[in-house]
Amino acid sequence: MTNQDFYSFPPSSKKAWIDQVKKDLKGKDFDEALSSRLWNEIKIQPFYTSEDLEAPRAQFKFHPVSPIPGVSPRIWSNLVSIFPDNEKDANQEILQSLQNGADGLALHLDGTENLNQILKAVHTEFISTNFLPTGETALSFHMIQDWIESVHLKPSMLNGAVLWSPCDELFRSGENFNSGISQAAQAIHDFKEFREFYPMTIDLSRYANAGGTGIQELTFGLGEVIELIDHLSKKAISPTQVFENLAFHTAVGDSHFAEIAKVKALRKLVLELASNYGVQIEMESIHIITSTSEWSKSVLDKNTNLIRQTYEAMAGILGGSNSLWVKPAEGKNASILEKRIARNVSTILKEESYLDKVMDPAAGSYYLETLQGEIEKSVITALQELEDKGGWLKSFEERSLHKEIRASRVSAQKKVLADSQIKVGANKYLAKGKLEKHLPFENIIEKDFELLPSRATYFVEQNTLNKA
Template sequence: MRSFNGFSDIYLLFLGLKIAFKSHFNSIMGQRKLFFINQYKPNMENKLFEEFGPVTKEQWIQQAIADLKGKDFTTHLVSKTAGGLEIMPFYTEEDLETLAFLEAYHNKIHPPSEIPGLSPRIWSNVFHVGIEDQNKGNALILDALQNGCDALVLEVSGKEDFNQLLKGVELPYIQIFLVLSSGSPSVVLAPFLDWFGRKDWGSDQLQGGVLWDGMTRLFHEESEMEVISQELAMLIDKLEPFPAFKACCIDFSCYHEAGATAIQELKFGFASIVELLDHLGKAGVPAQKVFEKAMLRFSVGSDYFEEISKIRAGRIFFQSLGELYQVEVLPENIQVFCQTSNWTKSRMDVYTNMLRNTTEAMSAILGGCNVLWVRPHDEVLSGPDSFSRRMARNISNILREESYLDKVLDPVAGSYFIENLTGILLDRTKESLENVEASGGWWKLYKDQLIQEEVKSTRKKRQSDILELQKSKIGANKYQLKEEKAKFTLSEKVEELPWQLFAGRETDLLESKNETVA
């Protein structure tokens, strides 16, 4: 008689029993299936819910009013976003009747992957490097790329040694985005392009773009419209041989970080590109080239659903704007760069910022970002450390690998709520943009300091709401740590001139009140 020979024999015995059990089980279930088919033949003409008639949205509203027992429906159930958009307590299919055009944009976030086996939804996980020490920067880059990141944001001045900084980095397999320091962007970019040209890589293998918006830079450095137009024309010309590398961005994040609402972001962002397109057209630069070489850059705040809708509205409006200039822009070819907000972060109980980063990253992904930069939660203090950098890059990894946000290309497509909020944002953006144009355009509003005044007014209101407890912020004005006040020292205030528009944070006024002298 043959004896068992360790694990392999046990495994074969188990496999045999499993096959025998499965065969017996299928035989029994087959007999039961025949029994049920013969004994139960449902009459498909009988509708189980025919006694329940269809209910209109108005009937639901009337039922809600009855349940409120005389209380006002709008006051108690209709909420508002920071920008004043009314949010109904529920939405139905009736609300989509005027939004059928949005179906054309469903699942148009990016082209299908040419690599077999990849998930339907793809986005790049960004690591940011502010370069001070080339060797240290290179070590941080390699560590990030080996631990889940596949895109870089580099702050460059034109003096970098890219042989050292990007040593061991295979650019054809990642995306790289460059933040250019002050000065001529073409001059600052030249050393990078020279370095890339000496490599054995094809021009189509440089992927990413330049995070440069000459219009929003005017809030920090005074210049003239003609100069901005010339600089962008030179960038487009220099980068024309690189089809996968964008030459500029429409920087909506500048307005967001200064305290603007979603409507103000979209309004001023698109007004700026209209202004630029008009000037470039006069200089002989075709609109086609601008649309091909531009990307959208958003900061994503904590208003979960509004931020999803904001990003979707941005993609749709950019495509529609192209049609006005007789340029065919495919929605799935629009590059959307998203970063978690600095405006929403607090120096008080900074670990709550990780929660904000997570919801903001989810909004970015569901809204349709192609590139996601999760900023470290302690960036608002002295700067990120190894722990906060790891937490930041892992948020994107977790949302992909554990929350499975990569398994469905466009999970919010067709949502009654999201579609309606997107439609409202599109309508309000169009209306606001028409008002800007009727007032003389972006450049005139900038020179008259009307853009700055409007955003600063919104900023002050939103910061005051936090200070006066009109809005709750966990860890800041709600459930604050008792020992938190002792951590603050008097921070240096930077004077903001009337023509300038600096980034701020929602909790600035509250933190100023709590600051103590070191």
């Protein structure tokens, strides 16, 4: 233990520091000069001390300790996007990815594929296998079940999730919620023995990628959970069964420290929500998938997108991601090089930045701990207001949640257009000459029930590329 007499400086209170700063500002307003607002809601102070913490916070556990001796304390799966237009080619891509840093898959499937061919020679017991239905959901579930039966897959040999929930059906067509609830109840029954596989995933990322704030993302995402519990109870599915079969998918944007606090807050809020239903779950049993943001990227500067991927991935890991999904900005049309870079981000953060050496490196930070607490309070207040107004489903049917997300989206896009918010490569420090690499631009046309992914730089892109 360090001898306290070593420190010869007398302790100073936060008030004393603030008073000194005010003198140095020579009449300038302290808050106006040094404070800011996160997501137009949470005040960010210029510095934090132990006085800002209501009580010491314990280190989070993001997952159980590995039973394998010598494994690092922090573990996450590195997911890669797979679009199997050609099943044999997709299989080769999967095997090549798994041999070069990936240990998880995000399979985009319409339900008509041959999984035996796509996953040929893939040892699913050692990786995270995630299925994202792009067509009729029932077909995808039948396909997964047929594959499990055909290869005689034991429950312990399948880890991952189906990246779908009944709420997704509403954003696809504006209807089919009740049929989605029936599908969810059936999936919970069908996969009850697969303890490490989650047949439903709450897609919080839809709100963030459509331009919503972190508060809105958590509020509406947890609102979906409440709605599912209420409707699944009519199918004789208990809250315990719901929480045991749910994964959570959140998008990590470019507000680095705020995103770390947001992901940690999500885990804490899920734990508290479960407790409110009388469900006792362990913090480390909550499965969170973090993907790099689509909202933060720009089609004006391909190279800067690669940098954003890295610090967003870092925030996801520090926030407690169980599966890290670095999405290539070009999506399905990504080049071999871009896919390789996306895949290698996780490896670099593990092998060269050593982010796997400590379970919760952010624990103890006065700033992050305080920020996490403020996020939790804001979400709880917003969630109570949402329930008072009739709940998530009513807000969807009345399109009030769409209105709220779109208002945040347009506000942010106008700030970028007016240069009041800087986006490198879009409205400041533009790439020139050989470095200039624009991606294809398409106008986003959104139906009233949809919340489509957009970008903070969308208005700038319209002005720049539509004139080109």
